[in-house]
Amino acid sequence: MVDPFNKNVTISKQCDLLSISRSGWYYDPKGESPLNLHLMRLIDEQFLETPYYGSRQMARHLQRQGYNVGRHRVRRLMRLMGIEAVYQKPRTSDLHPCHKTYPYLLRGLEITRANQVWCTDITYIPVKRGFLYMVAIMDWYSRKVLSWRLSNTMDTGFCVEALEEAIVRYGKPEIFNTDQGSQFTSFDFTGVLKENGIKISMDGKGRWMDNVFIERLWRSLKYECVYLNAFDNGLQARQKIGAWIAHYNETRPHSSFDGLTPGEVYDGRNFAPLVSGYALRHEEQNMRQAA
Numbered sequence: 001m002v003d004p005f006n007k008n009v010t011i012s013k014q015c016d017l018l019s020i021s022r023s024g025w026y027y028d029p030k031g032e033s034p035l036n037l038h039l040m041r042l043i044d045e046q047f048l049e050t051p052y053y054g055s056r057q058m059a060r061h062l063q064r065q066g067y068n069v070g071r072h073r074v075r076r077l078m079r080l081m082g083i084e085a086v087y088q089k090p091r092t093s094d095l096h097p098c099h100k101t102y103p104y105l106l107r108g109l110e111i112t113r114a115n116q117v118w119c120t121d122i123t124y125i126p127v128k129r130g131f132l133y134m135v136a137i138m139d140w141y142s143r144k145v146l147s148w149r150l151s152n153t154m155d156t157g158f159c160v161e162a163l164e165e166a167i168v169r170y171g172k173p174e175i176f177n178t179d180q181g182s183q184f185t186s187f188d189f190t191g192v193l194k195e196n197g198i199k200i201s202m203d204g205k206g207r208w209m210d211n212v213f214i215e216r217l218w219r220s221l222k223y224e225c226v227y228l229n230a231f232d233n234g235l236q237a238r239q240k241i242g243a244w245i246a247h248y249n250e251t252r253p254h255s256s257f258d259g260l261t262p263g264e265v266y267d268g269r270n271f272a273p274l275v276s277g278y279a280l281r282h283e284e285q286n287m288r289q290a291a
Helices: 011-017 022-026 034-049 055-064 071-081 157-170 187-195 208-229 234-250 262-267 277-290
Strands: 117-127 130-139 145-151 175-178 199-202
Touching: 034 055, 034 071, 034 117, 034 130, 034 208, 055 071, 117 157, 117 208, 117 234, 130 157, 130 208, 130 234, 145 157, 145 234, 157 187, 187 199, 208 234, 234 262
Parallel strands: 117 175, 175 199
Antiparallel strands: 117 130, 130 145
């Protein structure tokens, strides 16, 4: 954004126009140490098991694993990863006036068809020399992943791109459910929803169960793909995650749908029930007799 070779506008003036400090533009970020990156992965793995662990309890957990870390270090890493303990917090401050929140519309609602409700969330993806953030758009009824994106920052742009791609490819849902994260309460994100006439629903503060299906998606993705591969870089992460999502949508049977895949449920594809064990044994006997 800042052009150091511009002879007409100084670097100081460009920084003022972009609302960033001059020293901030010159700053070269060092990144996290290998130990901190390793701790972040351990925190992420444990958080999937115990999402109610705050920084104190997470520090105790790491200490029991042999790591001499304190609560403040763990709290900083958890904030960097975009995760926090799940529990009901008292409201001690007002929300930012520019970030409007919306009521939760799914309580008591019977969801019976595809494109009735979509949902989204962001998670942390570890790679060898750092970490990435991933956003996914999911159809609530079928659990199909409609679109997804990776980013090295927690900005709004990659979330908006994923939303726009899902709308182009699959049409519009009646309701879109999110948490109250700043990416989803931003004007850019809610603006796309409003322009398409989509009702906006948001989880209660600290209520991860309001968006439970996409939380289950993250758990499956990490245990079946992320932790097994130890990605070297973002390109490898994108390739492996893309392959896993294709498998999840089209070939991985879902227990909630009697063995059908999310893609089959979304498209309304039906398949004949499996052959019974008795019929299968009878068929094997006929084949042996014929041979």
